[in-house]
Amino acid sequence: MTFRNRQEKQSGSLSGKKQEYDFDDKKKEFIVQFSDKKDDTLSLIVLAVLTFSAFVTRFWMINHPDQVVFDEVHFGKFASFYLRREYYFDVHPPLAKLMLAGMGWLLGYDGHFEFDNIGDDYITNDVPYVGFRALPATLGALFVPLTYMIMKESGYPIVTSLFAAGLVLFDNALICQTRLILLDSMLVFFMLCTFYCYIRFYKLRLREFSNEWYIWLVACGVSLGLTLSVKMVGLFTVATIGYAVLNDLWNLLDINRGLSMTQFKKHFFVRALGLIVVPLSIYLFWFYIHFLVLSKSGAGDGFMSPAFQETLEGNVMSLQSYVFLHSHLARYPLRYDDGRISSAGQQVTGYPFDDINNHWRIIPAEGFFDTSRPENDTIYHGDHILLEHINTKTILLTHDVASPTMPTNQEFTTIAANDTSRYNETVFQILINDGDEDTVWKTKSSHFRLIHYDTNVALWTHKKNLPEWDTENLEPKPLKHIPFYKKFFELQRLMISHNSGLTKPHPYSSGPINWPFLVRGISFWTLGDKKQQIYLLGNPFTWWISIGSIAVLVGVVAADLISRRRGVQPIPDPVRNRLYNSAGFFSMAWLFHYVPFFLMGRSLFLHHYLPGLICSYLVAAAVFQFMFISSINYPVSVGLPYKSTSKIVLKAKVDYIAKICCTVLLSIAGIMFIYFAPMTYGTPGLEPDDISHRQWLETWDFHFQTKKG
C-alpha cells in the first residue's frame, strides 16, 4: 500500500497556509520554502539535545561491569582472532567484527585475551574493554538523531519526530544491547542509515537523474551493503527497500506518469545498479578483507575444506574428514532407547574438530597384499588395508549389528589390535573416486570410499561426506592459493548450514510471538555478592505503545478500506495518502524485520527483535501524528508544487494537545526507563524486594528476587 500513486488531490476541508515561492530561472522550477527559519532553529536544538541525551544514556557507567558479559564471549573473541590473524568461523558476515578489531587495533590491543567465559575479568587480563564498548555505544547513541531525522525528512513536524526519537532514547533493551561488545548496534545503525538515505532519495523523485539523486541512491546502496555485511538479518532490510523500490517502479510504469519505456528502463537499471550491484560489491569486499586479515591457521580450520586449509599458514596435517573419523574409549550403550541391542564396542564417530583421537594408522591387510611390494610403498586404488586407531591401539571393524541411529546400517566399532579372531571383519578396500588401478592414494586431495571386505558396505557418515585422508609422515607443503570466489562460496555455504543448525536449546531463547509483548528477557550477566545483574528487557511502556500503535494502524486502515468500499471517505485524501505511504512503509519495514523469524528453525532470542522494534517506533510516531495532529506538511518531495497540478503548500497544525500528549508519554517512558535502569546498566544492585517489585510479568525471570511459596 505504500508509495501508491502520489497524485494527491486537494481536499477542500483541509485548510493550509499558502506560502510564497520564487521561480528559479536556472533550474526551471519553483523554490519552495515550506519551513520557516524559526522551525529550523528549534529543530536543530531538539536534535542537539536528543543526541546529547543519547550519548549520556549510552555511555553512563560504560566501564561497568569490568567483566565479560553474555555474547561478548563470542564477538570479543573474534576481534582477538582478527588481531592475531588466526582463522575462525562464525555464522555472521565479518564487517561488525572487523570494526571491533579495528577499534582494538587503534587502542593498541594485541588480541591476547580469549573471552572464554561470561564473568572473566577485563582489568586483570588487561583488555581495553571500554574502548571496545565505545564503538557500539556511539553507534547506538546515533540511533536517536537518525530516528529524528528519518521522521523529519518524511515530513513530520518536530513534535512527532521528537516522539519517535524519545521512544528510542528511553528504550532499555536498545541501551542494554548497544553498550556491550555485540553486533546489533552496527546492524541497526546501518539499517537506519539505509532508511534515511532511501527517504532522501525518494524525495528527489522529481529531480530524477540529478547529481543529488544519484548521490542518495548510491548512499542507500552503500548502507544496504554495510547492513548486509553485519548480519544476514540485513537481508530483511534488502527486502524492505526492494519492496519500496518495486512499488515505486510500478507507479513509474503507469502510463499516466508519461514515461517512455526507454526512460523507464533507465530508471530500472540505475536502481538495479545502485541497490543490487553496489551492496553486493560491498558485501564481497568485506569478505575479501576477512580472508586477507585471517591468514593464519586457527580455531576455525576444522570447519573448512582441506583445500581451504592449505591456504592457511601453519595448518596441522592429520587424518581428517569433513568430520574426522574419531574414536574414543567410551563404548556404545548395550541397549538403545528403542530396545535394539548393540555390540557395546568402542565408539566410532565423526567429529568436526582436530584431536589426537582422530589419528589412524594404515596397516596392510595380510593375505591380500602382494608380499613382493616394498614396505613403504604408496597405496593404490583397490588395495586392502586395516586401520589402527593410534590412541587406543585398536582396529576399526564393522559387523552385522545395527548402527545406533539407523537400524538399516551397520555399526562401526574397534577391537583390540591383537585379537585376530575377527580378522575378516576388519579388512577394508580403498576405492578412490574416479580411480583406476594405478591411481595413487593422495593425501587430502583424494576423495575415496572404504569398502568393507566382509559385508561389502561403505564407511558413510550422515552428511554423506566421505573421509578425507592424510598420513603423518608427510612433508610440509607450500601454501596454496585458491581464488577468492571459491573461498567466498565455501564460507557462505557453511554459514548458512551452521546458522540453521543452531538449534541447541538455550535457557533464555524465546519464540517470535513473545517479543513485541515483552514476555521474557535474557539474563546477560550477574554478580552474586553485590546482587548486580544485567537483564535484557525493553522499556515495557514504549514496547507496549509500539505494538499498540500497530494494532491501531491496522484498525484505521481496515475501517478506511471498508468505508471506502461503501463510498464513504472518512479520511481527507492528503492525510490518507501520507498515512498509507509513510506509516505503510514503516510497517512494511516492521513486518519484514519480524515475520521471517517465524519461519526460522534456529533458536531465537529477544535481541533479534531490535531491528523490528525500531521500525515499530517509527510506526508509533506516524500513528501519533494521525491521532493528535491529523494534518500534514505538504509537499515533502523537492520541487513538487511546480510539477503537481495543485500548487498548494500545507503545513501541519500542531496544537497544544499534541505537545502535551508527547510530553506526558515521553515522561512516563523516561520514568519507566529509570525504574528499570538498574537491570540495564547492571548497577546499582537491588534488594530482593525491589527486584520482585519490578517483576511485572511472572515470565520475567530476574535473578535474586524474593523467594516465593
Add this chain to the structure above:
Amino acid sequence: MLKQRKPTPKTKEEYDNVPLEPVDLDENGKVYKPFKYHGNKYLGYWYQYKEYIIPLIFTFLSFWTRLYLISYSKIVVWDEAHFGKFASHYLKREFYFDVHPPLGKMIVGLSGYLAGYNGSFDFGSGSAYPEHVNYSFMRVFLATFGAWMVPLAYFTAIELDFSQQSVFLVTLMVLFDSMLLFFTFTTVFFLTKFHNQRNNPFSLEWVVWLLLTGLSIGCVTSVKWVGLFVTALVGLYTIEDLWEKFGDLSMPKTVYIQHWIARIGGLIILPLLVYMLSFAIHFAILHNSGPGDAQMSSLFQAGLHGNDFSENPFELAYGSKFTLKNMGYGGGLLHSHIQTYPSGSEQQQITCYHHKDSNNDWVVHKTREAPAGFGNETGEPEIEFVKDGDTIRLIHANTGRNLHSHQVKAPVTKSQWEVSCYGNLTIGDKNDYWEIEILDDMFKKTERIHSLTSTLRFKHHVLGCYLRAGNAVLPQWGFKQIEVTCDKRDNPKDTYTHWNIEHHWNDKLPPGGRSNYKSRFLHDFWHLNVAMYTSNNALVPDADKEDILASTPLQWPIVEVGLRMCSWADDVVKFYLLGNPFVWWSGTASLAIFIFVLAYYIVRRQRQYNDFSPAQWDYFLYVGKICGVGWLLHYIPFCIMGRVTYLHHYFPALYFSILMAGFVLDHFTSTCNSKIKNVIFGICYLIITGIFLYFKDISFGMDYPSKEYKDRKWLSTWNIVD
C-alpha cells in the same frame, strides 16, 4: 514486445463497450450451437449425443484403469495395513484412535461390511490375505471413488470454460495419473458450478450448488484435515465475492445480508454439521471398548461395552483402590514405578501414562494423625466416604509408597515442585498429605466424590501447590512418559490440574451402574479432535533417523522420488508409487508459465495495452485463482509443517496443477486455427497415453524382478531398481 497499442478506453463504460466478436446466445445464456444434421446416421448420432458419449467413454476407461488387475497382489500393500485395521475395528465395533477424522475409514469399513468381512484379520503389513477376506471387493469399492474422479475432472474443465481439446487433455491427465482424491474434486466441481450461477443468485440451482459445495467441504474435511486447504480455497473465493458485492452500492442491504446468511449456512454450518455427523456415526458404530480407549475421557470410556467402569462403585470411600485420570487434553493416568529420579530427590518416579496396568492403582488413606477409622487399617467395618476438602494420603498399590511432594525442582518444568513416591504406610511426613477438592461434577455435585463424573484437584497440604500433569515429556530415564509436578499457581481453569477417578474398586460398595455415567457428545467430539491435533503435531521427523519412505515437498513437483509400496523381493507383486512424469512435469511447468504470463499481462495493463475485455480478464484471473491459489494452498502448508511428509500428500495439489496445464495450453492455442490446435493437443494425448502404458506395470503390479524395469529408471533418484 510492448509496441502495439490499441485505443485506450478510459472509463468503465468504454471498457464494457469494446466490441467483442459476435456471439449468439440461446435462451439459457449459453452459446448457441445450431444443431447439425448429418447425412450419415451414426455420425448424426455422434454429433447429437457427443456431450454424453464422450464422458461415458472416459468413465469407462477410468473404471478400466482403476480396476484392471486389482486383485493381482494377494498381500497387504502399503497403508492397507493401517486402514484395513481400522476397517476391522469398525466391523468389530471397537473404539480405536487415529489422527485422521473418521469418514474415510468408515467408508473402508463399509466396503468390508459389504464384502462380508468379519473384522478378524489383523492386516499385518506384507502378509497374505486369508481366504475369508474378500479383499478384491474392498479394493474395487474404493477404486470406484477414484474412477469417478475422471468424469468429475471432465465436467469441471467444462465448467471452467476450457476448450474442447483442453477438456480432453485435463481428463486424460487425470485418467492416466492414477491417484487423486474424490472429495477435493467434488468440492472444486461444485464451486465452479456455483460460480457459473453467480448471475442468478438465490435461484434453485444456485442454492443447490452452494449446498453441494458445503456438503463436499464437510466430507473432505471428515476424511482428512488436508481438506481444510480446499476449504480455504472456497473461503477465499467467498470472501472475495462478498467483498465485491460489498462495493456494489446498488445492491440493497437486505440482499447483501442474505448473501452472507446463505454462505454462512451453506459453507460453514452445513460442513460443520457434516463433520460432526461423521463423528456421531463414528461413536455410534464403535460402541465396544478397544485400543483407543485411553485417549478419551473416562466418562466416555464408561459408555463403551466391554468396559467395566460401569461396575465402579459410585462414591469414593477410604480404602478404595482407584486410578486417577488427568483431564487435560491427551491426559494419562497417574502412574508410578520402582525406577527413581536420576536427579533431584532421587526418590521413586511419578509420571502420567496412557497404558493401563496395575502401576496406575492407588489406595486412599487417612492422614496418620487422623482418629483411627477404616483408613488406618484397623479393620473397622464401617464405611467412611471421602468428602470434599478432606486431607488424605494416596498410596501406590504396587509399591506401597505415598504420593509425595517437596521443595525440589521438577526435572523438566523447573518452575514447579517435583512429585515423587516416598515412604510407606507408616514412614513418612506431612509432605504425603493432599487436600482433595471437588471442582465440578457432571452428575450432581455433592459432598462426596464420585467415580468418573467428579472433577477433582489435589492440593498439597504443606506447600499449597496443585498436582499437575502438563504435556512435558520426561527423558529416556522416565520412559518418555509425561512429567507430573506440583504447581504453585492456583488456577482452577487449568485442566491439567484436573483429575477424575477412572477405575474404582471397593468390595464393600455396590456397583454404580451405567445410568450414572453418561458423557456428552459435544464434549467427546471436541476432546477427540484436540487429541487428534496433538498427536498429529507429534509426528515430527526424527533428525537422527533416515526414513527411506519419506520425501520432502520440494521433491514432489519435479517427480524426483517414487515410493515403494511393498517389499521389493523379486517374487512379490510390486507397486511403485510414481506420477506420470509428463503429467506432473507439465503441471509444474504450467504453474510457472502462468506466473510469467500473468506478470506479462499485468505489466502491459499498467501501460494500458488492452489484450482482454474486462470479462475476459476476469475469467483469466478467476481460473488462475482457482488453479494457482488452489495449488499453493495444497502445497505450501506441507513445506511449513514440521511433520513427516510422503509423496501422496501432493495428490490434491496435483489436481490443480493439471487444471492449470489445461488452461495454459488452451490460452496459448486460443488464436491458432483449429487444425494446428488439434495437432498440438493430439500430440499431448499421445504422449500421456504412451507414458502411461510404458509405466503401467508399476501401478498394476510388477510380478517380475524389478531389474527388468531398469531402463525405465529415468532419474537416478527413482529407487525403482536397486
